[in-house]
Each structure stands twice: as C-alpha cells, then as structure tokens.
Amino acid sequence: MAEKHVVAKVADFADTDRKLVEVKGRPIVIFKLGEEWFGMLNRCPHQGGSLCAGHLISQVDSDRPGDYRLSRRGEILRCPWHGWEFDIRTGEACARPGKFRARPVGVSVLSADDTETVGDLELYDVSTEADLVVVEL
Amino acid sequence: MNVEARPNLSKVQEARVGIADCDVHPNPTSLEDEVFPFLEQKWRDHIETYGMPQRIGFAGGTQYPKGQPRASRRDSYPPEGGPPASSLSFFREQHLDPHHVDLAVMIPLRIGQALQNMDLAVALCAAINEWQQEFWTRKEPRIKGSIVMAYENASDCVAQIEKHAHKDDFVQISMLSRTPDPLGHRKYWPIYEAAAANGLPVGVHAFGYGGNPPTGGGYPSYYIEDMMAHAQSCQSLIVSMVYEGVFDRIPDMKLIIVEGGIAWLPSLAWRLDKIWEKNRMELSHVKRPPSEIIREHVWLTSQPIEEPDKRQQLVETIDWIGWENVLYASDYPHWDFDDPKRALPVQLTQEQRDGFFRNNAFKAYGLS
Ligand code: FES
Numbered sequence: 001m002a003e004k005h006v007v008a009k010v011a012d013f014a015d016t017d018r019k020l021v022e023v024k025g026r027p028i029v030i031f032k033l034g035e036e037w038f039g040m041l042n043r044c045p046h047q048g049g050s051l052c053a054g055h056l057i058s059q060v061d062s063d064r065p066g067d068y069r070l071s072r073r074g075e076i077l078r079c080p081w082h083g084w085e086f087d088i089r090t091g092e093a094c095a096r097p098g099k100f101r102a103r104p105v106g107v108s109v110l111s112a113d114d115t116e117t118v119g120d121l122e123l124y125d126v127s128t129e130a131d132l133v134v135v136e137l
Numbered sequence: 138m139n140v141e142a143r144p145n146l147s148k149v150q151e152a153r154v155g156i157a158d159c160d161v162h163p164n165p166t167s168l169e170d171e172v173f174p175f176l177e178q179k180w181r182d183h184i185e186t187y188g189m190p191q192r193i194g195f196a197g198g199t200q201y202p203k204g205q206p207r208a209s210r211r212d213s214y215p216p217e218g219g220p221p222a223s224s225l226s227f228f229r230e231q232h233l234d235p236h237h238v239d240l241a242v243m244i245p246l247r248i249g250q251a252l253q254n255m256d257l258a259v260a261l262c263a264a265i266n267e268w269q270q271e272f273w274t275r276k277e278p279r280i281k282g283s284i285v286m287a288y289e290n291a292s293d294c295v296a297q298i299e300k301h302a303h304k305d306d307f308v309q310i311s312m313l314s315r316t317p318d319p320l321g322h323r324k325y326w327p328i329y330e331a332a333a334a335n336g337l338p339v340g341v342h343a344f345g346y347g348g349n350p351p352t353g354g355g356y357p358s359y360y361i362e363d364m365m366a367h368a369q370s371c372q373s374l375i376v377s378m379v380y381e382g383v384f385d386r387i388p389d390m391k392l393i394i395v396e397g398g399i400a401w402l403p404s405l406a407w408r409l410d411k412i413w414e415k416n417r418m419e420l421s422h423v424k425r426p427p428s429e430i431i432r433e434h435v436w437l438t439s440q441p442i443e444e445p446d447k448r449q450q451l452v453e454t455i456d457w458i459g460w461e462n463v464l465y466a467s468d469y470p471h472w473d474f475d476d477p478k479r480a481l482p483v484q485l486t487q488e489q490r491d492g493f494f495r496n497n498a499f500k501a502y503g504l505s
C-alpha cells in the first residue's frame with residue numbers, strides 16, 4: 001500500500017520548477033509544471049543518471065526528414081547524461097515506449113487543514129504552512 | 138577488486154581496490170588563466186591577433202555542435218562555477234571517489250594538436266603538458282596525464298616525449314584519430330619509435346581535424362552521423378598501421394584506441410586476415426596474420442560501449458576481441474559517459490571483471 005509522505009512546502013517552488021527529496025530512502029524528484037505536479041524516481045532506467053538535472057523539453061514528432069513538430073512544451077524530461085527522453089506523465093521512454101520506462105510517483109498538494117492523516121507532518125509547522133507537497137510511495 | 142557488473146550500490150561502496158578509468162577530460166577554467174601562462178608572450182599576442190585556425194573551413198567551434206552544451210553531462214558543472222571537470226575537488230567528489238577510481242588517465246582535447254600554424258601547435262601542446270602537471274597530476278596522484286603533441290611535426294613530438302616520458306605524471310602519448318594522413322604514414326613513425334623506446338603506449342582518441350570529411354563519403358548532415366563516423370576512422374587507422382607495417386617495424390609499439398567503440402574490431406580483424414592472405418605481393422612486409430598483430434599491439438577503451446538488447450552478446454564480442462585487450466573508460470564529464478556500475482551489465486567471471494576494470498589498463502600503461 002502506498003503511503004503518503006509530506007516532502008516539501010508549495011512555497012519551496014517559488015523560484016524553481018523542481019526539487020530532489022528522499023522518501024523511504026529513495027531519491028525522488030518533484031516537478032511543478034504550471035499548476036501541475038509530477039514525481040519521478042531520480043534514477044534514469046538507462047545507466048542511472050540523476051533525472052533531477054535533466055532538461056524539460058517538448059515532445060518532437062516528425063513524419064519525414066526536415067519535419068519537426070513540437071508539442072507538450074516542458075512535458076518531456078531529457079536525462080542529463082545520454083539524453084534519453086521520458087514522458088513526464090507516464091515515464092515512458094520516447095524512443096522505445098513499452099520497452100523502457102522511468103518510474104513516476106504520485107504527487108499532490110494538500111492544504112494544512114486536510115493533512116491530519118498524513119504521517120510525518122511534524123517536520124512542518126502546519127499552522128503557518130498552508131500548502132504542502134505530498135508524495136505517494 | 139570488487140566491482141559489480143550488475144548494479145549493486147551497497148557492494149560497490151564497499152570496494153577496496155579501485156578501478157582504472159582510461160579516458161577522462163579535465164578542462165582548464167579558461168585557457169587564458171591556466172594555460173597561457175605557460176606560453177611565451179609572442180604566442181599570446183599571436184592568438185589574440187590571428188586566433189587559432191584549425192584544419193577545417195570553420196573558424197572556431199566544432200564542425201558538428203554536440204548534443205549537449207560543451208558535450209558534457211548537465212550535472213557536471215562545478216558548484217563554484219567554471220566548465221565541467223575544471224574543479225579538482227568536484228572531479229574527486231563526482232567521479233574519482235564514488236566510483237573508486239585509482240587511476241584516471243586524462244586526455245586533453247580541443248587544444249589544437251593539428252592547428253594550421255604548426256609552430257603555434259607545438260607551443261600550445263608544450264603548454265598543455267605543463268598545465269597537466271601543474272593543475273592536475275601533481276595535486277592528485279590518481280590522475281595521470283597524456284603527453285600531447287603537434288603530431289604533424291614529428292621532430293617536436295619526439296622532443297616532448299623525451300622531455301616528459303620518464304615522469305610519473307604521464308602514462309601515454311596522445312594523438313587524435315582524424316589526421317591529415319592515415320596513421321600508418323611514415324611521417325608519424327618517429328613518434329611511434331620514441332613512444333616505444335620509452336615504454337609508453339600511443340593513445341589515439343577519437344576526433345581531431347585532419348582536413349578530410351569525417352566519413353569516406355563526405356560530410357554528413359547530422360551530429361550523430363559525425364559521431365558514428367569515429368568507428369570508421371578508428372578502423373581506417375588500424376588498417377593503415379597494420380598494412381603499412383608499423384607493428385612489424387616497431388615491435389614494442391602499443392596502440393590504445395580511445396572512444397571509438399569496440400564491437401567492430403572482430404569483423405575488421407577477420408577481413409584483414411582474409412585480404413592479407415590473398416595479396417601477398419602487395420603486403421609481403423606484413424609478416425603475420427593481422428589479427429595476431431592486433432591482439433598483441435592494440436587495446437580498445439570501452440566507452441561508448443555498444444548496448445545490444447541482449448547484453449550478454451557483449452561478452453561474446455569481447456571473447457572475439459580478447460578480454461585482455463579491452464580497457465574500461467568513462468569519458469567523464471562528457472555526455473556519453475559510461476558509469477562503471479552500469480557499463481557492462483552482464484555476468485562476468487572475476488578474472489574478466491578484474492581485467493576489464495583494472496588489470497588490463499595497468500598492463501597496457503606498464504604500471505604495477
Ligand atoms: S543514464 Fe539516462 S540516458 Fe543514460
């Protein structure tokens with residue numbers, strides 16, 4: 001059963017779109033894209049590169065040489081080592097979907113009032129931190 | 138020796154005996170600050186006025202811009218600033234320490250070994266050799282240097298070799314694979330003779346500007362084709378050196394091919410043998426089957442290692458090459474870096490693993 005873990009404050013993301021946290025001893029990278037939240041095990045399935053240092057790029061599609069169409073800006077995570085690309089929503093590798101996959105984890109935001117049931121809240125001062133980022137693992 | 142072929146972080150962290158990494162690329166923070174002080178003022182003025190023209194039609198920069206900035210891992214920029222691998226402390230923290238590297242062979246690149254102005258190339262290479270000692274090898278005994286030379290000017294190369302070969306700081310001579318003439322050409326032989334006489338291998342790293350297109354068929358469209366072409370240049374230079382008789386004439390010559398891949402070598406050797414047998418008239422100066430010469434004189438570094446879907450096929454390929462002839466290399470900090478924990482994710486015998494990650498390298502460089 002996945003448990004919920006409070007890992008950060010929403011305010012931590014004021015100046016950044018990502019943060020590396022540890023849950024159950026595992027490194028997890030959290031991304032904030034606009035108002036959406038994504039989480040990924042911080043280990044590339046290829047050789048283990050730290051996905052936290054990757055670039056968020058667009059999906060590129062092409063039907064013939066010279067034809068490049070960009071879509072889904074910022075939703076493709078490119079590994080900082082050898083450049084494998086992963087769909088941030090599913091973890092699927094863009095070059096060989098179905099064969100390789102980064103491991104996504106659920107991320108959500110709770111307001112402090114709703115977090116009574118979450119285990120490790122003592123790390124945060126709930127009365128002053130309104131919104132908290134929660135990972136399910 | 139305790140390197141895990143299958144990733145297993147806890148065990149790797151316990152390793153007592155470290156690995157040999159035969160290709161790393163420390164950079165100066167800037168040429169001006171770290172390397173130019175070893176150049177005469179006249180050359181600094183010269184560079185400021187005329188630049189450093191390469192043997193290509195494009196001034197500055199590379200022919201094919203790389204897939205990542207500075208061709209580097211995006212996580213390799215030192216926290217204190219400067220280009221990747223320009224900080225010794227971060228180099229230790231990100232690579233040498235966590236990967237238990239006991240021997241890291243540095244190969245300076247992009248320094249103009251084949252600049253059009255040969256005297257400038259000679260002066261710059263001499264400065265880079267001083268820089269390697271001053272900034273790296275004297276500060277960190279795990280790092281060893283490569284004597285770089287303006288290889289189009291063999292007599293100056295011999296002078297550089299004589300000057301540095303006896304020092305603990307250097308373990309090989311460094312050349313690049315894309316030369317103006319095939320590497321078996323006699324103009325390069327004095328370099329090989331001096332290297333062999335001093336007991337050092339010649340490491341030929343992929344890249345360089347020889348003035349020829351990177352492929353036999355001309356200039357390709359994409360960076361990735363340029364990259365694939367390294368295996369072609371490396372094959373051509375081995376063919377040239379074997380058939381021109383370099384190894385017959387210089388029996389102590391040791392050649393290490395760096396960053397050209399490995400899996401092509403068996404088929405190349407098979408073809409060389411077949412053609413050699415049938416063309417004795419042209420090749421009577423080559424006394425033994427080429428495959429035998431290659432096994433005795435040629436080593437390949439592993440990175441960027443081929444990654445067949447059935448990884449165990451790599452074991453078979455290295456059986457054909459010879460387990461003693463392949464050396465682990467990471468290429469840190471470049472973007473096509475191979476992590477030692479993941480470079481060879483196959484079942485290996487202890488002897489194969491020890492050879493690949495350490496012993497073969499010590500033997501090739503003549504270290505104990
Ligand atoms: S480790 Fe991520 S692409 Fe290789």
